[in-house]
Amino acid sequence: MTEPGHATTHDASHDMRVKAYFAVFIALSVFTLVSFIANYGVRQGWLGVETSFVIILGVAIIKAFLVGLIFMHLNFDWGRVYFIIVPISILGVMMMIVLMPDIVMAWQPSQEPLEPPVSVTGTR
Amino acid sequence: MTQVVFDKPQEHMGLPLPTPKVAMWLFLVTEIMFFTALIGTYLILRNGTPHNSMHKWPTPHQVHLNELLGAINTFVLICSSFTVVLAHHAAVKGNMRNVTLYIAITLALGAVFLIIKGFEYNAKYQHDIIPGHVGESLPPDPEKMRASKDASLQNLLNIEREKHEHPAGMQYFHRVHEQLSSITESSVDSGLKEECAALLRDMDRAPSQEQDAKEQSYQRPLNPSEVGARVNEILEHAEKKNVELHLTPAIPFGNLWASCYFALTGFHALHVFGGIVIFAIILFMAAVGRLGPQNATMLEMTGLYWHFVDIVWIFLFPLLYLV
Numbered sequence: 001m002t003e004p005g006h007a008t009t010h011d012a013s014h015d016m017r018v019k020a021y022f023a024v025f026i027a028l029s030v031f032t033l034v035s036f037i038a039n040y041g042v043r044q045g046w047l048g049v050e051t052s053f054v055i056i057l058g059v060a061i062i063k064a065f066l067v068g069l070i071f072m073h074l075n076f077d078w079g080r081v082y083f084i085i086v087p088i089s090i091l092g093v094m095m096m097i098v099l100m101p102d103i104v105m106a107w108q109p110s111q112e113p114l115e116p117p118v119s120v121t122g123t124r
Numbered sequence: 125m126t127q128v129v130f131d132k133p134q135e136h137m138g139l140p141l142p143t144p145k146v147a148m149w150l151f152l153v154t155e156i157m158f159f160t161a162l163i164g165t166y167l168i169l170r171n172g173t174p175h176n177s178m179h180k181w182p183t184p185h186q187v188h189l190n191e192l193l194g195a196i197n198t199f200v201l202i203c204s205s206f207t208v209v210l211a212h213h214a215a216v217k218g219n220m221r222n223v224t225l226y227i228a229i230t231l232a233l234g235a236v237f238l239i240i241k242g243f244e245y246n247a248k249y250q251h252d253i254i255p256g257h258v259g260e261s262l263p264p265d266p267e268k269m270r271a272s273k274d275a276s277l278q279n280l281l282n283i284e285r286e287k288h289e290h291p292a293g294m295q296y297f298h299r300v301h302e303q304l305s306s307i308t309e310s311s312v313d314s315g316l317k318e319e320c321a322a323l324l325r326d327m328d329r330a331p332s333q334e335q336d337a338k339e340q341s342y343q344r345p346l347n348p349s350e351v352g353a354r355v356n357e358i359l360e361h362a363e364k365k366n367v368e369l370h371l372t373p374a375i376p377f378g379n380l381w382a383s384c385y386f387a388l389t390g391f392h393a394l395h396v397f398g399g400i401v402i403f404a405i406i407l408f409m410a411a412v413g414r415l416g417p418q419n420a421t422m423l424e425m426t427g428l429y430w431h432f433v434d435i436v437w438i439f440l441f442p443l444l445y446l447v
Contacts, residue, residue: 014213014216014217017213018210018213021206021209021210021213022206024206025202025203025205025206028202028205029199029202032195032198032199032202032441033195035441035442035446036191036192036195036446038446039191039445039446052447053447056442056446056447057442057447059442060438060439060441060442063438064435064438064439067205067431067434067435067438068431068435071205071206071208071209071427071431071434072427072428072431072432073424077141077145080140080141081141081145081146081149084149084150084153085149085153085156088153088156088157089156091157092156092157092160092164095160095161095164096160096164096167096168099164099168100168100171103168103169103172104168104171104172
């Protein structure tokens with residue numbers, strides 16, 4: 001039979017979890033509103049594009065972390081699944097980075113005027 | 125016969141995690157790779173477009189994306205993530221009635237998400253912003269072209285070169301011609317009939333016989349670029365008058381944008397649909413009395429999948445609708 005003290009602790013722990021879920025739900029809703037307002041600010045002209053970009057991207061990352069940590073229980077399971085998630089995350093980011101130089105940067109014209117090629121022959 | 129007894133304590137092989145959870149996380153990392161590939165492709169294509177050209181990646185307004193609808197869908201998925209986690213919590217506590225209630229709400233929220241997505245897709249269809257339909261591959265502003273001293277720019281789109289180098293431009297020309305014909309023949313007067321008829325007349329004018337010394341060809345009275353500019357003007361007037369016209373706009377990189385949009389949101393919507401099917405199965409199990417506290421692990425796995433679908437949308441929403 002379960003001891004009364006143990007049952008109370010167990011219930012309290014469950015209640016704490018529900019409170020944490022509710023807090024995350026509120027935080028996610030507020031963050032969605034923040035990113036929407038940041039975008040609205042750019043349209044109205046009282047927020048710079050770069051600032052808005054940083055806010056919106058930052059908010060998305062924080063939201064993903066909150067869902068992962070609390071809703072997906074990674075705050076408990078991280079130590080047991082990190083070796084599955086970390087390599088994939090590194091590979092995913094690498095996949096994008098390796099394509100950047102050829103596809104993204106190559107298309108952007110240089111800001112500096114191009115120097116004419118220097119002849120390396122016939123100098124003697 | 126003597127029996128050998130091993131006193132060595134039992135060793136647990138593998139991870140200190142339930143097998144279904146390991147399997148689910150392995151499945152989720154394949155999904156992470158799948159969506160990283162899709163989102164990465166989108167980012168690379170988008171950032172690969174020239175930054176200092178007059179033709180830039182389409183803005184949400186140009187492609188008729190409604191940020192408010194996107195934000196509502198984000199909120200809907202957040203609510204559904206919350207109800208799923210509450211369903212799992214109720215299952216752990218053995219309160220199966222609440223489990224059924226929360227799962228039913230989650231299923232309904234998933235359906236709301238797909239319905240809103242359906243409205244968005246319908247708007248894309250109405251504006252003909254569909255891969256391969258949008259007018260693009262367009263040369264610079266026609267007025268700038270005419271003013272240009274560069275002869276190669278002025279002759280950029282004679283018919284011979286169009287056939288070989290700009291088949292998309294020709295297809296756009298014919299598509300708009302058909303749409304204008306049906307608008308002008310329609311009995312419904314949108315108040316823009318005359319403007320559409322004028323463009324149609326200009327498109328049907330006999331081609332000018334200006335000889336091109338190099339290619340011995342003639343030029344259209346209006347090239348696809350000029351048609352695109354005129355169509356966009358008509359669509360602007362239609363928007364001011366609040367009239368819906370089924371006329372394909374000209375949007376630089378519009379086809380590429382549409383392909384990315386439908387690939388990203390389409391695959392995500394398929395995942396949402398998959399989740400809805402699983403929720404329907406859970407509700408069926410509850411209806412026939414086969415859902416009990418023993419299914420808590422299954423509910424947790426379903427929740428993990430659903431939260432992942434939510435996380436993907438958390439990134440898709442700003443990338444497509446905001447930034």
